[in-house]
Amino acid sequence: MAMSDNRPKSFQEIILRLQNYWAEKGCAVLQPYDMEVGAGTFHPATTLRALGSNAWAAAYVQPSRRPTDGRYGENPNRLQHYYQYQVLIKPSPPNLQELYLGSLEAIGIDMALHDIRFVEDDWESPTLGAWGLGWEVWCDGMEVSQFTYFQQVGGHDCTPVSGELTYGLERLAMYVLGVDHVMDMPFNDPQSPIALSYGDVFKQTEEEYARWNFDVANADVLLRHFEEAEAECAAILAHEHVDPKTGKRIIMAHPAYDQCIKASHIFNLLDARGVISVTERQAYIGRVRALAKQCADAFVLTEAGGYAA
Amino acid sequence: MPDLLIELFSEEIPARMQGKAAADLQKLVTDGLVDAGLTYAGAAAFATPRRLCLGVEGLLARSPDTREERKGPKVGAPDKAIEGFLRGAGVTRDQLEERETPKGAVYFATIEHEGREAGEIVAEVLEVAIRNFPWPKSMRWGGAGQPGEGSLRWVRPLHSILCILSDEAGAQVVPMVVDGIRSGDTTQGHRFMASGEITVTGFDDYAAKLKAAHVILDPQERADHIWEDAKNAAFAQGLEIVEDAGLLREVAGLVEWPVVLMGDIAEEFIPLPPEVLQTSMKEHQKFFSVRNPQTGRIEKFVTVANRETADHGATILAGNQKVLAARLADAKFFWENDLRTVRSVGLAGMGKPLANVTFHRELGSQSDRIARIAKLAGEVAPLVGALPDLSEEAARVAKADLSSEMVYEFPELQGVMGRYYALAAELPESVANACEAHYSPLGPSDDVPEEPVSVAVAFADKLDTLTGFWAIDEKPTGSKDPYALRRAALGVIRIILSNDLRLRLDRFIDSQLLKHEIAQHAGAAEAAELAALENTLDEIADHGVFGAAFHAVLQKLGLETPGDTDTVLGKVSAKMPGVSEDLLSFFHDRLKVHLREEGIRHDVIDACLAMPGNDDLILLVKRAEALAGFLKTDDGENLLQGFKRANNILSQAEEKDGVEYSFGADVKFAEDASEKALFAALDEAQAAIAPAMEGEDFAAAMSAMSALRAPIDAFFEAVQINTDNQVVRRNRLNLLARIRDICLGVADLTRIEG
Numbered sequence A: 001m002a003m004s005d006n007r008p009k010s011f012q013e014i015i016l017r018l019q020n021y022w023a024e025k026g027c028a029v030l031q032p033y034d035m036e037v038g039a040g041t042f043h044p045a046t047t048l049r050a051l052g053s054n055a056w057a058a059a060y061v062q063p064s065r066r067p068t069d070g071r072y073g074e075n076p077n078r079l080q081h082y083y084q085y086q087v088l089i090k091p092s093p094p095n096l097q098e099l100y101l102g103s104l105e106a107i108g109i110d111m112a113l114h115d116i117r118f119v120e121d122d123w124e125s126p127t128l129g130a131w132g133l134g135w136e137v138w139c140d141g142m143e144v145s146q147f148t149y150f151q152q153v154g155g156h157d158c159t160p161v162s163g164e165l166t167y168g169l170e171r172l173a174m175y176v177l178g179v180d181h182v183m184d185m186p187f188n189d190p191q192s193p194i195a196l197s198y199g200d201v202f203k204q205t206e207e208e209y210a211r212w213n214f215d216v217a218n219a220d221v222l223l224r225h226f227e228e229a230e231a232e233c234a235a236i237l238a239h240e241h242v243d244p245k246t247g248k249r250i251i252m253a254h255p256a257y258d259q260c261i262k263a264s265h266i267f268n269l270l271d272a273r274g275v276i277s278v279t280e281r282q283a284y285i286g287r288v289r290a291l292a293k294q295c296a297d298a299f300v301l302t303e304a305g306g307y308a309a
Numbered sequence B: 001m002p003d004l005l006i007e008l009f010s011e012e013i014p015a016r017m018q019g020k021a022a023a024d025l026q027k028l029v030t031d032g033l034v035d036a037g038l039t040y041a042g043a044a045a046f047a048t049p050r051r052l053c054l055g056v057e058g059l060l061a062r063s064p065d066t067r068e069e070r071k072g073p074k075v076g077a078p079d080k081a082i083e084g085f086l087r088g089a090g091v092t093r094d095q096l097e098e099r100e101t102p103k104g105a106v107y108f109a110t111i112e113h114e115g116r117e118a119g120e121i122v123a124e125v126l127e128v129a130i131r132n133f134p135w136p137k138s139m140r141w142g143g144a145g146q147p148g149e150g151s152l153r154w155v156r157p158l159h160s161i162l163c164i165l166s167d168e169a170g171a172q173v174v175p176m177v178v179d180g181i182r183s184g185d186t187t188q189g190h191r192f193m194a195s196g197e198i199t200v201t202g203f204d205d206y207a208a209k210l211k212a213a214h215v216i217l218d219p220q221e222r223a224d225h226i227w228e229d230a231k232n233a234a235f236a237q238g239l240e241i242v243e244d245a246g247l248l249r250e251v252a253g254l255v256e257w258p259v260v261l262m263g264d265i266a267e268e269f270i271p272l273p274p275e276v277l278q279t280s281m282k283e284h285q286k287f288f289s290v291r292n293p294q295t296g297r298i299e300k301f302v303t304v305a306n307r308e309t310a311d312h313g314a315t316i317l318a319g320n321q322k323v324l325a326a327r328l329a330d331a332k333f334f335w336e337n338d339l340r341t342v343r344s345v346g347l348a349g350m351g352k353p354l355a356n357v358t359f360h361r362e363l364g365s366q367s368d369r370i371a372r373i374a375k376l377a378g379e380v381a382p383l384v385g386a387l388p389d390l391s392e393e394a395a396r397v398a399k400a401d402l403s404s405e406m407v408y409e410f411p412e413l414q415g416v417m418g419r420y421y422a423l424a425a426e427l428p429e430s431v432a433n434a435c436e437a438h439y440s441p442l443g444p445s446d447d448v449p450e451e452p453v454s455v456a457v458a459f460a461d462k463l464d465t466l467t468g469f470w471a472i473d474e475k476p477t478g479s480k481d482p483y484a485l486r487r488a489a490l491g492v493i494r495i496i497l498s499n500d501l502r503l504r505l506d507r508f509i510d511s512q513l514l515k516h517e518i519a520q521h522a523g524a525a526e527a528a529e530l531a532a533l534e535n536t537l538d539e540i541a542d543h544g545v546f547g548a549a550f551h552a553v554l555q556k557l558g559l560e561t562p563g564d565t566d567t568v569l570g571k572v573s574a575k576m577p578g579v580s581e582d583l584l585s586f587f588h589d590r591l592k593v594h595l596r597e598e599g600i601r602h603d604v605i606d607a608c609l610a611m612p613g614n615d616d617l618i619l620l621v622k623r624a625e626a627l628a629g630f631l632k633t634d635d636g637e638n639l640l641q642g643f644k645r646a647n648n649i650l651s652q653a654e655e656k657d658g659v660e661y662s663f664g665a666d667v668k669f670a671e672d673a674s675e676k677a678l679f680a681a682l683d684e685a686q687a688a689i690a691p692a693m694e695g696e697d698f699a700a701a702m703s704a705m706s707a708l709r710a711p712i713d714a715f716f717e718a719v720q721i722n723t724d725n726q727v728v729r730r731n732r733l734n735l736l737a738r739i740r741d742i743c744l745g746v747a748d749l750t751r752i753e754g
Helices: A011-024 A096-106 A169-177 A198-216 A219-238 A253-272 A278-299 B015-035 B079-089 B118-131 B203-212 B219-235 B245-252 B274-285 B314-350 B352-356 B366-384 B388-397 B405-409 B416-424 B429-437 B452-471 B485-498 B505-521 B527-543 B546-557 B568-597 B602-609 B617-632 B634-657 B673-694 B698-706 B709-718 B726-746
Strands: A056-065 A081-090 A116-120 A123-125 A130-139 A142-153 A163-168 B003-010 B042-048 B051-057 B066-074 B097-101 B104-113 B158-167 B170-173 B181-184 B186-188 B197-199 B259-264 B288-291 B298-305 B358-360
Touching: A011 A056, A011 A081, A011 A096, A011 A169, A081 A169, A081 A198, A096 A116, A096 A142, A096 A163, A142 A169, A142 B314, A163 A169, A198 A253, A219 A253, A219 A278, A253 A278, B003 B015, B003 B118, B003 B186, B003 B203, B015 B042, B015 B051, B015 B118, B015 B219, B015 B245, B042 B219, B051 B203, B066 B079, B079 B104, B118 B158, B158 B186, B219 B245, B219 B259, B219 B298, B245 B288, B259 B314, B274 B288, B274 B298, B274 B314, B298 B314, B314 B352, B314 B388, B314 B405, B314 B416, B352 B366, B358 B366, B366 B388, B366 B452, B366 B505, B388 B429, B388 B452, B416 B429, B429 B452, B452 B485, B452 B505, B452 B568, B485 B568, B485 B617, B505 B527, B505 B546, B505 B568, B527 B546, B527 B568, B546 B568, B568 B602, B568 B617, B602 B617, B617 B634, B617 B698, B634 B698, B634 B709, B634 B726, B673 B698, B673 B709, B673 B726, B698 B726
Parallel strands: B158 B181
Antiparallel strands: A056 A081, A081 A163, A116 A130, A123 A130, A130 A142, A142 A163, B003 B051, B003 B158, B042 B051, B066 B104, B097 B104, B158 B170, B186 B197, B259 B298, B288 B298
């Protein structure tokens, strides 16, 4: 494929370029959230920070897990563990589309040769009680990003509105690097003394997790963990706002939200184990959504959530 | 007279919304202008992915002055009333005029409305249109900022408003600010193939400058361009594009500068069923399929890019080809997995997991449903000329593809895949065809299945669905029909009519309803009750309807008619007749709609619906068609008048006398020649009508009836019915009763209007 000369050489170079690009554009470059999540949106830097009136601009890589997508590392495009690149800017700047296109150029996509399109795609996360309008962005017919103007999160209207960009890093990188199978993709520079492919790093873990996700994970234990996380979330939020020890007003929105994340991931694992029936599925999603909503309710009462005493 | 140009420039508008949005913009603005007194000569609206545009030609430069006269209170009315009137009319007391009216002296005010400049009106109307635009889904964006901003909703962020009025003297911006967006006379060209602002002076200038900046404004022009180029590219290689008007419209809404590119489908994917290739390419990639007319295979694709490139689209095409290969690799994977499944466990085996799929909470699993459909398909098979076993077998596998990986991925391929998988499982061709055809007809213009096995399964599928939802009282209401029951009923009707199926719908409705009732009550009923209901099910085949069958069973078992609605038997027997009747009349309503579209008047249909055997739709339609044809003739029309006259006289006499005149009239009391002639004519007609009716030859029966027209007319001409001679009068009334009986035996002519 014809790419311009500034074409990146590796998966990590694409990530580094995105980091640099969004840092230059003024985003706080955060680190991944240290919990298992299904998508970059779950990072509190997106979910919670999209709420309330405070301005915000953050970019980060988020390792994401979708247990049902595991294919033992054999499918060229499907992984149970993959990376998303996430940008959230609040309020959404008027030139967000141009900023986004600039990021594609930064990773070596020559706008003069490719066909970039914004195709309607309304985003909804039933587990987060969130929705927004936007597009999937196509590059030569391939979806390379999700572009969303958040309208609601955790049942709360977003004012101001955040603009969210999500890049599926592996897919985007495979396209830019001209690789057909994800496991063949150079992770670092192929000229490095120790060149590593994506497969060198992740083939074995894909196998291990696929086996565990589908056949081994202890469903009883997971079910119990789900219930515990659900109970803990509510218990955390039930504490009075003023901490009796310090006398300060400390609403524990983030610790509670951790439990919501946990419940959501456990639900995904249970789903992969095939122990959730179609009717139960809706009920579980509803239970996670209820947690997300409680956390959102709590967050908007905190300073970061725009609360002014 | 100035022209008006409006452009609302935004981020990408979903393709499916563009057409209606352009029409809405035109309607909102032109209606608003006209309401404010600004008439115009012509208007046209356009949409591209990034803009809505409206051009209005020959607008009045100024709305005309108007004067309005308003009637006020009486002279001498309390001051308070007069002051109120002055306030409302905006005039002073000395401007009031006193006028004499029949009710005394009254104040009148004349209010002058001065005309307004077009620009002022346009700004108001456009702001209202923007703020109230009927997008199916709209959003907010940004908006932390200035007071008055962030309140606007648009389909995607709105960036600029171009609004100019232009005449010979030049163009002028109509000044306005909506949510911080100030109107101007500039726009932008193609996102990638143009740069900078474009200043425009009027519609023609705008359209020309856009084209120079690589934007084709008119969606029809874009669609035509795509279609022509795609057709030519395919033709050059001896291929043809698979037509798809919906896809063409959508693709034309995704690009401002369409560039058609034709690419290859890798050899390994060409053996996939063409429907799979087509669906995958259309749904995921918005590609057109390119077919080899010789083989019917899909061999290439056409994609439409939004730009020209230095490499003539080579990079774009390569990328699209790669994405397609990944998609088709998925499809091939599903196809091969599914084939492996059907070859090892058969098609029925593939459908096993449907036992765990709920069809409807109250109607059980898909497997329960399939079992019911299979049984019914077997029962109806002899009536449609199909083998019962084969029909049952077909019904049992017809929905198995719902468990396939391919249909999970592409639900719209249900049935189509079933057919392929049935063939792969080496099932008979008629079974394979039924897998696909039993969903038909889906719409009023969709083909109706004709192969007997397909007919049996299609009929059973639809009737089971209808009776099921009737049993649980989930009927369509108003515009809500979530289970597409109207479509199912029309489907049954069309299957019956186009295959000339002679069957009593009642019997099938009753037995299938009863099956649902049994399933509903299986948990709560006592064994004896269930046995009685199962027994009734068997009897319906003989008795035709539930009521008679149920009573036969009760009698046989020596049971009382259950009056107690607390028992299952009581509940079911109380509910069945009403629900069944309701469903039959639902069928009749759909049939009426269907026949009305075929040009048969509703009163004609009503006249036939009132006759016995109206659950035999073939009989019903035959009668209605004959009657409609008959009434179009002079004889028919006159006979109808004759009948009505006879019927009126008779009804009045019967009401007055308190008796029914149905005792045979006797020719020996006939006095007048016309009376005797009528006797003879009636004898003759009856002799002809009886066998015609027997043979369901309604046209012949009606034609025989029309021979009565002249004698009836002559009779009424010559004879006074209500004579003083009571014997003669009674005899004449009885003669009229013969006319009535003959006519009503063909159709209920009392229901015919006019």
